[in-house]
Amino acid sequence: MNRSAMSKLTPTPGQTVGPFFGYALPYAKDRELLPPGSPGSIRLQGTVYDGAGHPIPDAILEIWQADADGNVAHETGSLVRDGYTFTGFGRTAVGNTGTFTFTTVNPGPTEAGAAPFIAVAVFARGLMNRLFTRVYLPEDEAALSQDRLLGSLDAERRRTLIARRDPDGGLSWDIRLQGEGETVFLDFSDAEGPST
């Protein structure tokens, strides 16, 4: 279906998150989709870089993902974690060195044969509007090779969306806003508008 055909209202524009979100958007255990060290938990870590290759100290990231079995959570409680309920949502402001860490699980495939990925939204001072991207698990090469989005990218760009598996079982994945190795950012809009 053409998603634009039915739209009647023009969306409100985004604006930069600015520099002063640090007392507003972060919350207790925001980056812990489950408690660190709990069974099945992994670390998703990385660094956000600018076009000069410098870490960005004032970005804030959100992740949204299925659980280990590929189920999409419909549970509330992301802002006030009870330590047991997997809500699928996490948020973290990066540190002074641009690094971030989430505690989460490897998402399962949401459909048989689908390549599991985590949806990511990126916000930063100096970034005029949020950016969407994905981070894929590296293992299931058959599924990765069948993935529609990955299949539409050349090898170099495709690489920016696939995490590395760390020796401790975690995932490492960096975000480069600009320049060499620039992360693939996604436009979910229709042909109607230029950029979202």
Next chain:
Amino acid sequence: MPEEINLEIFNADPITEDLANQTTEAAGKLHAPLDAAAESQADLSAEMKAIGEAYARALKDGAPAEIQPRLDYGPYRSSVLRHPTKSLHHADPETIELYSPAFGHMDVHALESDLTIAHNGEPLGERIIVSGRVLDGDGRPVAGQLVEIWQANSAGRYIHKRDQHPAPIDPNFTGVGRCITGPDGTYSFTTIKPGAYPWKNHLNAWRPAHIHFSLFGSEFTQRIITQMYFPGDQLFPLDPIYQSIVDQDARDRLVASYNHEQTKPEWAMAYNWDIVLTGSKRTWTENEALGAGGDENE
């Protein structure tokens, strides 16, 4: 109850550190000499004008109207190294992207929508009510979803260690609020009208008064963070962040309207601002899990 909420806000990430640091950290830098090398407003205004004129010509030649800010907008200097140089890659949302995280009353207390009661005393400044609806591209209400706001106080000062503007901190105002939209997509905050404040993009750069808004829809693809402005602000033509949206109609969508009908006598002036998320065609039934499908208290 307000005290309880207050604690929660203050325990959230760096605020304790912020409060501890800001006096000493700011003191040494407040009266630093103005940077003679800084660009002037005239330089910046000329750049913005040229971009605006080029856009007007493109429109005239049949280019589509731009409805979002430009990611590559040079007059906002911090964007220069922080915008992707490759076009965004078109993708159809899949699986998880077609859903949104669920938030509810477990996450947000009803009192968090009143930013004037988080402390023991009344904050200084103009008390205002900001309300409106969150809608999808079909005009359908986004019910039972999270709205977060943050803002400067009436003097134009944020409670944040990076804010070194020598304007007073108001001990009775933190400037953070949250609510869950009602069944009809409505939100409402009681707050204080924020002041304009200077920033260092160029010499004599001032941000128009604004409130930051963070919104979720029924799909993750609708996630948006933006800023709401107040009508008639003289700083609009001078501000590279506002002007990064090159289309006047699109910029206007960020400006609230004053509503005298909703203004409460002897209490607070009212502003309305509706937010339209990018078009979603899915009906979000998950919020039935909330029981009431939204926040009737709003």
